[in-house]
Amino acid sequence: MSRVYLTRPLPEAVLTRARALFDEVEVRHDTAPLKIGQMRAALTLYDGVLPTLGDMFSAEVFRDAESPRCKVLANFGVGYNHIDVAAARAAGVMVTNTPGAVTDATADIAMTLILMSARRAGEGERLVRAGGWAGWHPTQMLGLHVTGKTVGIIGMGRIGQAIARRCHFGFGMNVIYYNRSEKDLGFDADRAETMQDLAAKADIVVVAVPGGVETHHLIGADLFSAMKPTAHFVNIARGDIVDEAALIAALGSGQIAGAGLDVYEHEPKVPDALRALENVVLLPHLGTAALEVREAMGLMAVENLSAALNGETPPNLIS
CATH class of the missing domain: 3.40.50.720 (NAD(P)-binding Rossmann-like Domain)
Incomplete structure (x- = not known):
């Protein structure tokens, strides 16, 4: 039995x-x-x-x-x-x-966060819901144009590759990646020697590595300081891969332009300091929610x- x-x-x-x-x-x-x-x-x-x-x-x-x-x-x-x-x-x-x-659904959420963060969609929706939108004008809420930009993907397993394909074929983006081994993606993609090299070149940095002891706080102040001030950071992997305090500091100081998160270091707890920031999109772990x-x-x-x-x-x- x-x-x-x-x-x-x-x-x-x-x-x-x-x-x-x-x-x-x-x-x-x-x-x-x-x-x-x-x-x-x-x-x-x-x-x-x-x-x-x-x-x-x-x-x-x-x-x-x-x-x-x-x-x-x-x-x-x-x-x-x-x-x-x-x-x-x-x-x-x-x-x-x-x-x-889970591969395609998680990659789709990565694209959702890339677009929401770059185009300030969360901030814009809050403005409309609060009744604060005064109408369209040419310099209203200018964000980052995603098409043709460079995406840097940390971790090139199934999910990382699915994100890369969406970025390359869907948005004409240049793809660079950091991974332990070289990957043949079927299109041009450059493998970075270090995460800092990737961060320095990318307009959008996406984390897609497995969770665990080896990747705990893999992403922290060193990576954020290497990113462009116009760049955006996206995490669809595991929350504790990122030093959340370092991310909050980078967002709060303007060291990076924005972030999109589907996971959190102490999930489901989300720090008040993170929730108070306008330049971060916060989703409730929707990666496979279909x-x-x-x-x-x-x-x-x-x-x-x-x-x-x-x-x-x-x-x-x-x-």
Whole structure:
């Protein structure tokens, strides 16, 4: 008998598929992250768990989990820095994720933020909603023209490449990137030697690297000081990749022109100092927030669960 636990409400199509595959499916209807006691209980009570962002399956959670009933954590999302993969492996628990399903939707949000920040769309909407718009005039709210500019992308995995294609083919932008290895994108793109070199040349800097210990505060004052004062910064990766205090300082001093953020260092907490700035666009982690995308993610996670519990290698195994 297979018993699985879904730690958040999921689209109905996902629940229907899960109920067809498993004997017992328990869905937690609270949208807040699991607490440590709940995670420890889940390892004991279920054969498989479908967790997501915020469910911090740390080494502490696995510390006393000797031969747990749970055999797989099928993460809902491509990022899995909230799961200690090594600790899970040591406890005999597989970890999977949902790559591919999130790529285009996340790249679309990057483009949304690029355009909103460069063209001051958030600021403009607030002006209209507040009743402060006096009418069109030739020098009103002048922003950055995106077409033909240079985008610098930090991280050239699936999502970084999808952003690059949109920028190049959709907006005629020059693409430069910083990545550990050279990438063949099918069009001209220059690989920067350092992030600072990229920042100095780019009109828009986009972060698309995975979260985790290696990338914690990868972006900070050094990068912002290398950027043009007319440049914009966009983060659609993980919030703690960016030193949020350094970003607030750069925006507040005019060191950079603007920013667009879909993620935050201490999400869902957004500092008052950041919310008070006019030159930053703030979205509530909308990267994959489309029904068909969330369905695809959920179905992929469910198939990972099913494979693991049937003694097969899950298609998206991390460990």
